[in-house]
Amino acid sequence: MIHFVGAGPGAxxxxxxxxxxxxxxxxxxxxxxxxxxxxxxxLCRADCEILDSSRMTLAEVIxxxxxxxxxDSIIVRLHAGDPSIYGAIREQMDELCKLGVxxxxxxxxxxxxxxxxxxxxxxxxxxxxxxxxLTRVAGRTPVPEKEDIRxxxxxxxxxxxxLSAGMLPQLRDALLEGGYPADxxxxxxxxxxxxxxxxxxxxxxxxxxxxxxxxxxxxVLVGRFLGGEQTRSKLYDPAFGHxxxxxxx
Numbered sequence: 001m002i003h004f005v006g007a008g009p010g011a012x013x014x015x016x017x018x019x020x021x022x023x024x025x026x027x028x029x030x031x032x033x034x035x036x037x038x039x040x041x042x043l044c045r046a047d048c049e050i051l052d053s054s055r056m057t058l059a060e061v062i063x064x065x066x067x068x069x070x071x072d073s074i075i076v077r078l079h080a081g082d083p084s085i086y087g088a089i090r091e092q093m094d095e096l097c098k099l100g101v102x103x104x105x106x107x108x109x110x111x112x113x114x115x116x117x118x119x120x121x122x123x124x125x126x127x128x129x130x131x132x133x134l135t136r137v138a139g140r141t142p143v144p145e146k147e148d149i150r151x152x153x154x155x156x157x158x159x160x161x162x163l164s165a166g167m168l169p170q171l172r173d174a175l176l177e178g179g180y181p182a183d184x185x186x187x188x189x190x191x192x193x194x195x196x197x198x199x200x201x202x203x204x205x206x207x208x209x210x211x212x213x214x215x216x217x218x219x220v221l222v223g224r225f226l227g228g229e230q231t232r233s234k235l236y237d238p239a240f241g242h243x244x245x246x247x248x249x
Contacts, residue, residue, distance in 0.1 A: 001069070001073075001074060001075070001102055001103070001104070002065050002066075002069060002075050002077060002096060002101060002102065002103035002104075003022050003026075003074065003075065003076050003077065003103070003104055003105075003106055004077045004079060004083045004087075004089050004092075004093075004103060004104070004105045004106065005018075005019045005022055005023070005076050005077065005078050005079065005083070005106045005108065006019065006079060006080075006081060006082045006083050006106060006107050006108015006109070006110075007019065007031070007032075007036045007037065007040055007078050007079060007080050007081070007108055008080075008081065008108045008109040008114075008193070009080070009081055009109055009110065009111040009113070009114035009115075009192050009193045009194075010037045010080075010111075010114070010191055010192065010193045010194040011037070011114075011193035011194065012037060012039050012040055014109050014114065014193055015040060015108060015109075016106065016107070016108060016109075018106050019106050019108060020043055022074065022076050022106065023040065023041075023043040023044055023076060023078070024043050024044070024045070025045075025074050026044055026045070026048050026074045026075065026076040027048060027049065027068075027073040027074050027075065028048065028049040028050075028051070028064065028067075028068075028073065028074075028075045028076070029041065029044055029048060029049070029050050029051070029075075029076045029078055030051045030052075030053050030056075030061060030064050030065060030075075030076070030077050030078065031050070031051070031052060031053065031076075031077075031078035032053055032054065032078065032079055032080050033052035033053065033054035033055075034054040035079075035080035035081075035217070036078055036079070036080050037194065040078070051064055058091060058092070058095070061077075061092060062092065062095045062096065062099075065077060065092070065096065065101070065103075066096065066099055066101045069101050069102075077089075077092065079108070080111070081108055081109065081110040081111045082107050082108045082109065082110040083105055083106075083107070083108065084105070084107070085110050085112075085134065085162070086136070086162055086163065089105070111162070111192055111219050112132075112134060112160040112162070112219060112221075114189075114192035114193040115160065115187075115189040115192040115219040115221055116160075116221070117192070117193070118189050118192050118193070118197060118199055119187055119189065119199065119201075119221070119226065121187075121221070121225060121226055122225060123158040123160070123223075123225050124158070124225070125224075125225050128224050128225055128227075129156075129157050129158040129223055129224060129225050131155065131157035131158065132157065132158045132159075132160065133152050133155070133157050133158070133159045133160070134160050134162070135147065135149070135152060135159065135160075135161055135162075136161055136162045136163040136164050137149060137161065137163070137164040137167045137170055137171050137174070139163070139166075139167060148174070149171065149174035149175060149178060150174050150175075150177050150178035151178065152178065153174065153175045153176075153177075153178025153179050153180050154178050154179045155179075156179055156180055156184075156223070156224070157223065158221075158222075158223035158224075158225045159175075159221070159222045159223055160219055160220075160221050161219065161220040161221075161222070162219065163216075164220050165188060165190075165211060165214050165215055165216060165217075165218035165219075165220060166215035166216060168207055168208050168210070168211050168220070169208060171207070171220065172204055172207040172208060175204055175207075175222060176204060180204055180222065181204070182203065182204055182205040183203050183204070183205065184203060184204045184222060184223065184224065185201070185202075185203055185222075185223065185224060185225075185226035185227045186201075186202055186203055186204050186207050186210065186220070186221065186222045186226065187199065187200065187201045187202070187210070187220075187221045187226055188200045188207075188210040188211060188214065188218055188219070188220050188221075189218060189219045189221065190214050190217060190218040191217050191218070192219060198214070200212060201226070204222065207220075
């Protein structure tokens with residue numbers, strides 16, 4: 001059986017209990033060496049076969065995943081964060097389906113969640129933003145034209161950008177041209193939840209200063225949710241009744 005497992009954002013204890021259990025039982029682990037914290041591999045048995053996919057092609061990954069899958073082997077494909085976000089798992093699952101190889105996906109904690117935690121931030125503040133946009137700047141891998149940063153910026157929603165720390169000038173210009181005011185709060189979180197995590201706060205106007213030489217393994221967060229607005233939800237408002245509590249005012 002193949003198990004696509006989300007390794008979490010980096011901290012060893014932010015992988016799920018299910019993911020930990022699978023790593024402890026695994027006969028083979030193929031992990032994303034450029035992003036996954038190698039300390040997680042300490043969970044594996046001494047006789048577990050461990051392969052780093054950062055130097056492998058898709059065909060080589062599929063061969064490693066499908067080999068011996070019929071002999072009750074536990075094979076883990078370990079992806080950073082949550083596999084469903086920039087995990088490139090669809091192409092792997094498609095190939096496994098062609099081969100008739102069974103698999104499952106074990107979700108993980110995404111870096112955009114760990115970045116918000118590092119900032120003590122909530123993306124969905126009442127009266128501020130109820131929408132979170134997860135996206136990236138177009139680079140060597142393009143994005144659909146209708147998902148251009150300028151178009152997305154028009155909503156002025158809470159935005160979390162992956163794979164974009166190395167393109168801050170293009171990102172800042174696109175966000176400003178799209179509609180975010182220059183004083184919109186922004187933050188860059190490098191290696192959220194790792195021991196060497198770094199946080200820089202500012203505004204779109206000085207976004208370039210936040211990079212400080214960081215070009216990868218960082219999240220860029222933009223939006224008024226990072227500001228100091230005092231806001232309260234309806235959920236715990238005594239004047240707001242719902243299915244579990246009557247209004248008290």
